[in-house]
Amino acid sequence: MAEARRERRVVVIGAGIGGLVSALLLARQGVQVTLLDSASGPGGKMRQQQVDGAAMDAGPTVFTLRWVLEQILEQAGHSLADLPPLTPLPVLARHAWRGHDATLDLFADARRSAEAIGAFAGADEARRFVAFCAEARKVYRTLEGPYMRSAKPSVPGMIASLGPRGLATLTGLGPFNTLWRYLGRHFQNPRLRQLFARYATYCGASPWQAPATLMLVAQVELDGVWAVQGGMHAVAQSFARLAGQHGATLRYGSACSRILLDQAGHTRGVQLASGEELPADAVVFNGSPQALVNGLLGPAVRHAAPSQPVKRRSLSAVTWAVNAPTAGFELERHNVFFDDDYRSEFEDIFHRRRLPGAGTVYVCAQDRGGAQPWPSGAPERLLCLVNAPADGDQRPFDAQETDPCEQRSLSLLGSCGLRLSPQPHQMQRTTPTDFNRLFPASGGALYGQATHGWMALFQRPGASCRVPGLFLAGGGVHPGPGVPMAALSGQLAAAALMAHLGSTSRWHPVATSGGMSTRSATTAAMP
Ligand SMILES: Cc1cc2nc3c(=O)[nH]c(=O)nc-3n(C[C@H](O)[C@H](O)[C@H](O)COP(=O)(O)OP(=O)(O)OC[C@H]3O[C@@H](n4cnc5c(N)ncnc54)[C@H](O)[C@@H]3O)c2cc1C
Numbered sequence: 001m002a003e004a005r006r007e008r009r010v011v012v013i014g015a016g017i018g019g020l021v022s023a024l025l026l027a028r029q030g031v032q033v034t035l036l037d038s039a040s041g042p043g044g045k046m047r048q049q050q051v052d053g054a055a056m057d058a059g060p061t062v063f064t065l066r067w068v069l070e071q072i073l074e075q076a077g078h079s080l081a082d083l084p085p086l087t088p089l090p091v092l093a094r095h096a097w098r099g100h101d102a103t104l105d106l107f108a109d110a111r112r113s114a115e116a117i118g119a120f121a122g123a124d125e126a127r128r129f130v131a132f133c134a135e136a137r138k139v140y141r142t143l144e145g146p147y148m149r150s151a152k153p154s155v156p157g158m159i160a161s162l163g164p165r166g167l168a169t170l171t172g173l174g175p176f177n178t179l180w181r182y183l184g185r186h187f188q189n190p191r192l193r194q195l196f197a198r199y200a201t202y203c204g205a206s207p208w209q210a211p212a213t214l215m216l217v218a219q220v221e222l223d224g225v226w227a228v229q230g231g232m233h234a235v236a237q238s239f240a241r242l243a244g245q246h247g248a249t250l251r252y253g254s255a256c257s258r259i260l261l262d263q264a265g266h267t268r269g270v271q272l273a274s275g276e277e278l279p280a281d282a283v284v285f286n287g288s289p290q291a292l293v294n295g296l297l298g299p300a301v302r303h304a305a306p307s308q309p310v311k312r313r314s315l316s317a318v319t320w321a322v323n324a325p326t327a328g329f330e331l332e333r334h335n336v337f338f339d340d341d342y343r344s345e346f347e348d349i350f351h352r353r354r355l356p357g358a359g360t361v362y363v364c365a366q367d368r369g370g371a372q373p374w375p376s377g378a379p380e381r382l383l384c385l386v387n388a389p390a391d392g393d394q395r396p397f398d399a400q401e402t403d404p405c406e407q408r409s410l411s412l413l414g415s416c417g418l419r420l421s422p423q424p425h426q427m428q429r430t431t432p433t434d435f436n437r438l439f440p441a442s443g444g445a446l447y448g449q450a451t452h453g454w455m456a457l458f459q460r461p462g463a464s465c466r467v468p469g470l471f472l473a474g475g476g477v478h479p480g481p482g483v484p485m486a487a488l489s490g491q492l493a494a495a496a497l498m499a500h501l502g503s504t505s506r507w508h509p510v511a512t513s514g515g516m517s518t519r520s521a522t523t524a525a526m527p
C-alpha cells in the first residue's frame with residue numbers, strides 16, 4: 001500500500017508558507033514530495049536577519065487568524081502544540097501621531113479599546129467604534145466561508161452563496177465604496193479615520209482605492225494577535241520540520257529554472273539552475289505568478305497565469321532591522337507612527353511612484369509584549385517599516401533615495417518622543433530592489449496584486465492554472481496575501497493537486513493513519 005502512495009512524485013517550488021503547507025499536506029497523504037527553494041532555508045518572506053549578533057524577524061510580525069494554521073495542522077495529524085508557543089497580546093498596537101504626546105492603544109478586549117477611544121476622542125467616537133466592530137464582525141463572518149474558504153470565488157458564485165442576509169451586509173457598506181470613504185461616514189475624528197484606514201495596507205493597498213470590505217481586518221485583529229516564541233520564522237521552520245517528518249525531501253539553495261512539460265502540455269518535472277532534472281507528476285509553484293509570465297520558469301509555462309501590470313502591484317516597503325537601545329517612548333510590541341498628510345503617502349507611492357514624503361512608520365519591538373517591561377537602555381530588536389512603491393525591478397532604490405526616507409522616518413519617531421540612533425552596524429536596510437531579488441518578478445510587492453476596487457477580490461489566480469499538473473500557491477494567489485491567507489492557498493493547491501492525481505488512472509486514494517483520505521483532504525478545503 002505504501003508503495004502505491006509513494007509512486008506519485010510532486011515538486012513544490014518555494015518554501016514560503018504556501019509551499020510549506022502544500023508540501024506538508026501532500027507528504028502527509030503519501031505523495032513523494034520534493035520541496036525546493038533558492039534561499040538557504042524555509043520561510044520566504046517569513047525570513048530572519050542577523051543584526052549585530054541577534055537574529056530577528058524581518059518579514060511578517062503580526063500573527064493573526066490562528067485557526068487557519070490550527071485546522072491545517074489538524075488536517076496533517078498535528079496540532080498547534082507542534083508550533084512554537086503562541087502568546088496572545090493584550091495590546092494589539094500602540095498608535096502615535098507626529099508632534100502629539102497622546103497615544104492610542106487598541107486592545108484585544110474591544111471594551112478596553114472603546115474606553116481608550118473615549119478618552120482619546122470622546123464618548124461619541126467610542127460609540128461609533130463599538131458599532132464599527134459589530135459591522136466588521138458581520139462582514140468578516142459573511143466573507144469567511146464564501147470567499148476565504150472557497151477554491152476560486154466568482155461574482156455569481158458569491159451572490160449565490162451569500163444569501164439575502166450576506167448580500168444585505170455587503171450592500172449596506174456600499175458595494176463600490178472605498179475604505180477611506182466608508183470610514184469618513186463612520187468616524188469624525190481624523191486620527192481614528194487614519195488609524196482604521198491603515199487596515200488597507202495589510203493587503204498592500206491604498207485606503208483610497210481599497211474596497212470598504214477590508215474593514216473586516218478589524219475583526220481579524222479582534223479575534224487575536226499572537227506573539228510567537230522564537231519569532232514568525234520559527235513557524236516556517238516548524239512546518240518544514242513536519243513536512244520532513246512525513247517524508248518530504250527539503251532542498252534549499254536549489255533554484256528552479258524551468259518547469260518541464262511533455263508533448264501533450266502536461267507537467268512532467270522541473271529543471272534546476274544546476275541543470276539537474278527532477279521528474280514529477282505535478283508541480284506546485286509558490287513564487288510570484290508573474291515569474292511564470294516573465295518566462296523565469298521557462299517559455300512553456302508563460303501562459304500559466306494572467307500578466308499583472310506594474311501599476312496593479314501591491315505595496316512594497318523599505319525596512320530597517322535594528323538592534324539598538326531606544327529611549328523616550330514606551331514601545332509596545334506593535335507600534336504605528338502616523339505623519340500629518342496621510343493621503344500624500346499613497347499618492348506618492350501609487351501615483352508618483354516614489355518613497356513617501358510623509359510615510360507612516362511601523363515599528364515591531366520584538367522583545368516587548370511579555371509580562372516584564374523591557375529594561376531601559378538595553379539594545380532591543382526592532383523591525384521598522386515604511387511603505388514603498390513596488391518598483392524594485394524598475395530602478396535601484398539606492399542610498400540617494402533611501403537615506404532621506406530614513407532621516408524622515410527617524411525624525412517622525414523623534415517628534416513622537418522616540419529616540420533611536422542606531423550605529424551603522426546595528427542596522428540592516430532592505431529596499432524594494434532587495435525584495436525583488438529575493439522574490440523574483442514581484443517588483444518587491446509584498447502582497448501580490450493590490451486589492452484596489454472590489455473586482456480585485458476576484459482577479460487573483462486560483463490554485464489551478466492553464467497548465468495541467470501545475471498548481472499555484474502563495475500570497476499572489478486566491479485568497480490573497482498575509483501568512484494565514486497564503487497558508488490557505490497552499491491548502492487549496494494541495495487539494496486541487498490531489499484531485500488531479502485522483503483523476504488519473506494510476507492513483508488510488510488511501511486512508512492515512514489519521515483517518516483522512518485523499519478525498520477528504522480535497523473536500524476539506526472547499527466551502
Ligand atoms: C516586511 C514584511 C512584512 C509583512 N508583514 C506581515 C504581517 O505582519 N502579517 C502577515 O500575515 N503577513 C505579512 N507579510 C506578508 C506575508 O509575509 C506574505 O504574504 C507571506 O509570507 C507570503 O507567503 P508565500 O506563500 O506567498 O511565499 P513567499 O514568502 O513569497 O516565498 C516564496 C518562496 O519561493 C521561493 N522561490 C521563488 N521562485 C523560486 C524558484 N524559481 N526556485 C526556487 N525557489 C523559488 C523564494 O525563494 C521564496 O522563499 C509581510 C511581508 C513582508 C515582506
